[in-house]
Amino acid sequence: MATPAIHYSSLLKDLHAGAWVAISEKTMSVIAYSAEIQTVVERSRQQGETDPLIVRVPELAGTLFL
Amino acid sequence: MPTFEFPYLGFQIAPSDPFPKGQAAFRPMAVAELTASTGKRLRCLVCTDSGADSCVFPSSFASVLGLDILTMKKHLTAGVGSSANATASCDLHIDLGRGIQFTAYAGFTPGLDSTGFGHLGQAGFFDRYNVSFFQAPAQIHN
Numbered sequence: 085m086a087t088p089a090i091h092y093s094s095l096l097k098d099l100h101a102g103a104w105v106a107i108s109e110k111t112m113s114v115i116a117y118s119a120e121i122q123t124v125v126e127r128s129r130q131q132g133e134t135d136p137l138i139v140r141v142p143e144l145a146g147t148l149f150l
Numbered sequence: 151m152p153t154f155e156f157p158y159l160g161f162q163i164a165p166s167d168p169f170p171k172g173q174a175a176f177r178p179m180a181v182a183e184l185t186a187s188t189g190k191r192l193r194c195l196v197c198t199d200s201g202a203d204s205c206v207f208p209s210s211f212a213s214v215l216g217l218d219i220l221t222m223k224k225h226l227t228a229g230v231g232s233s234a235n236a237t238a239s240c241d242l243h244i245d246l247g248r249g250i251q252f253t254a255y256a257g258f259t260p261g262l263d264s265t266g267f268g269h270l271g272q273a274g275f276f277d278r279y280n281v282s283f284f285q286a287p288a289q290i291h292n
Binding site: 102109139 | 181183210211213263266267
């Protein structure tokens with residue numbers, strides 16, 4: 085079985101649409117978020133998380149993706 | 151040939167005129183670790199997408215991976231609702247965990263920046279693995 089992508093919606097629900105988000109897969113928590121992906125990565129490293137999962141809060145949450 | 155499963159991830163779609171109760175979209179997603187020729191890595195979500203011609207990722211990922219899109223080879227790609235997306239390509243190592251890893255000639259396109267996840271398509275992924283889709287259990291158990 086491949087690495088599962090668990091449901092991250094609950095972690096992202098209070099964040100701004102379009103924000104890039106770094107998630108710790110160890111603690112299942114948001115480490116950093118920003119409009120800029122590089123900022124998110126840098127802030128994660130500053131907090132000791134070198135391999136965060138990078139996701140984005142959907143800009144079009146109400147849109148069916150095709 | 152290795153056997154593995156991609157669990158479906160449920161996305162709630164807001165109500166709209168034709169679907170006043172909203173919709174649930176189930177997508178076969180996984181976590182992938184990307185490694186570029188620079189040695190830099192990025193962990194992200196990927197969707198196994200048999201409708202994609204090749205493996206493609208948001209262009210924003212390129213900078214994190216230390217890649218310079220301006221110097222990479224480019225071609226135009228299209229998807230539903232978009233066309234003529236400049237897509238820069240290079241070899242990319244993709245690790246899905248549990249021994250499932252491969253190198254694909256992958257693209258980076260601004261057309262995917264709004265979603266923030268990659269697509270594993272025909273060239274590079276489906277030409278290496280047999281993939282079966284069985285969505286029903288996800289709908290029952292999620």
